[in-house]
Amino acid sequence: MTDWVEHVLWWHVYPLGFVGSAHEPGGREPVEHRLPHLIAWLDHPISLGLNGILLGPVFASGSHGYDTIDYRRIDPRLGDDADFDALLAACRERGLRILLDGVFNHVGTDFPLFRQAVADGPGSEAAGAFRFHWDSTNDLGLPAYDCFEGHQALVELNHDAPQVEDLVVEVMCHWLGRGIDGWRLDAAYAVPEDFWARVLPRVRQRFPEAYVLGEVIHGDYAQFVARSGVDSVTQYELWKAIWSSLSSANFFELSHALARHDDFLRDFVPQTFVGNHDVTRIATQIADPRHLPHAYAVLLTVGGTPSIYYGDEMGYTGTKEERLGGDDQVRPSMPPTPDDLTLGFDTFETIRVLVGVRRRHPWLHRAQTRDLHLANASYAFELTGDGERIVLCLNLSDDSWWVDLDAVEELLAGAAEVAAGGISVPAHGWAVLRAGV
Known part of the structure; x- marks a missing residue:
């Protein structure tokens, strides 16, 4: 992994939603110059202490950005090359790094090579880029083909075809050459690992500092990293454990997830998050708003490369629904500038303080954890690395909680009364403390 990743904290943005673009049509004229809307916000993540922008899809597409039409063209609903x-x-x-979202498992039905394949038929060179079933027709009236998770508008590429390998290498290198710092590989789990193992060395030969993050939801994370050659994967296990343990007052789930997380950190550094464009917002998942800061305290102290999903830093709510348009609540448009925000400043300040803690202790990137106290509604664990030690205490109960702790040196964030031999964490409170080793 490239060294710069150790110091990056991402602000994750879904561009089409952020700038208020229409869902359809995509990939067509006229060009709408909406990317300056995002530029007007770039000082916002910096004021939070973040230094990277993780962008969702920006390429010409048919609707939501994941049905690509042209990998080398900016979606006209966002702007053009100049924008x-x-x-x-x-x-x-x-000083902001940029990752782009590479949707290389599938394309939209308006992708020119797919249209050419349909027109030219079986045995054509274009047809080899997809997995057709020419003896049947699908619901769209097209020759049947493999599609992503049953969505016929998302045509899966044939990753065994050399032309697909060449296409992905060319696209990745094109945008790295334009100045981006790396890629998030959408639905990387759906692509054979050996495809990435062939593609990524060719990309890194030209761009050795590029960072590659694979979207992986379930399965063996460490095995996927080792076999594919990506630098990191999305840590969905920890995401689920954070909101679920806080919602149900069951810190045993979080403890279990952190033990697995420690194992991952010995092999690679996962990308960690409590929100993204595909899930219900953390402020909605956690019913008691008093426990929202606890989620960020975990995210920004445990090992990993964290991201904050746009709007989460202001306490935005939103539910992911399994229906057409079900992502809309978690992919909203934002006001013209951050000065137009009217709520959520408590959440913003909490995250800003925690980001400051992480900035002053960069070793947290690979920190290992160890439980000190574990109960359903109270949890204390230590984070160690580089000869230093930080303790995180989380209290979900209606009563203050005394924690036996030795060598507490400083309260870094949150609230606690420090006394000889331990600390007292207020009801529904949390505390990040520096302690002697």
Whole structure:
């Protein structure tokens, strides 16, 4: 993994939603110059202490961005090449890294190579880029083909085809050459691991500092990293344990997840999060708003490369629903500038303080954890690395909680009364403390 990743904290943005673009049509004229809307917000993540922008899909697509039409064209609902170059330049001026979302498992039905394959038929060179079943027809009136998770508008690529390997290498290198810092590989779990193992060395030969993050939900994370060659994967196990343990007052679930997380950290550094464009917002998942800061205290102290999903830092709510348009609540448009925000400043300040703690203790990137106290509604664990030690205490109960702790040196964030031999954490409170080794 490239060294710069150890110091990056991402602000995750779904561009089409952020700038208020229509869902359809995509990939067509006229160009709407909406990316300056995002540029107007770039100082916002910096004021939070973040230094990277993890962008959702920006390429021409048919609707939501994941049905790509043209990998080399900016979606006209966002702008054009000049708008994207301006965004890159604005990020560079501020020291912000950029990841792009690479949707390389599937394309939209308007993807030119797919249309050519349908027109040219079986045995054509274009047809080899997909997995057709020419003896049947699907619901769209097209020759049947393999599609992503049953969505016929998402045509799966044939990852055994050399032309698909060449296409993905060319696209990744094209945008790295334009100035981005790396890629998030959408639905990386759906692509054969050996495909990435062939593609990524070719990309890194030209761009050795590129960071590659694979979207993996279930399965053996460490095995996927080892076999595919990606730098990291999305840590969905920890995401689920954080909100679930806080919602149900069951810290045993979080303890179990952190033990597995420690094992992952010995092999690679996972990308950690409590919110993204595909899940119900953390402020909705956690019913008691007093426990929302606890989620960020975990995220920003445990090992990993954390991201904050846009709007979460302001306490936005939203539910992911399994229906057409079911992502809308978690992919909202934002006001013209951060100055137009009217709520959520307590959450913003909590995250800003915790990001400051992480900035002052960069070793937390690979920190290992050990339980000190574990009960359903109270949990204390230590984080160690680089000869230092931090303790995180979480209290979900209606009563203050005394924790026996030796060598407490400083309260770094949260609230606690420090006394000889331990601390007292207030009801529904949390505390991050520096302690002697």
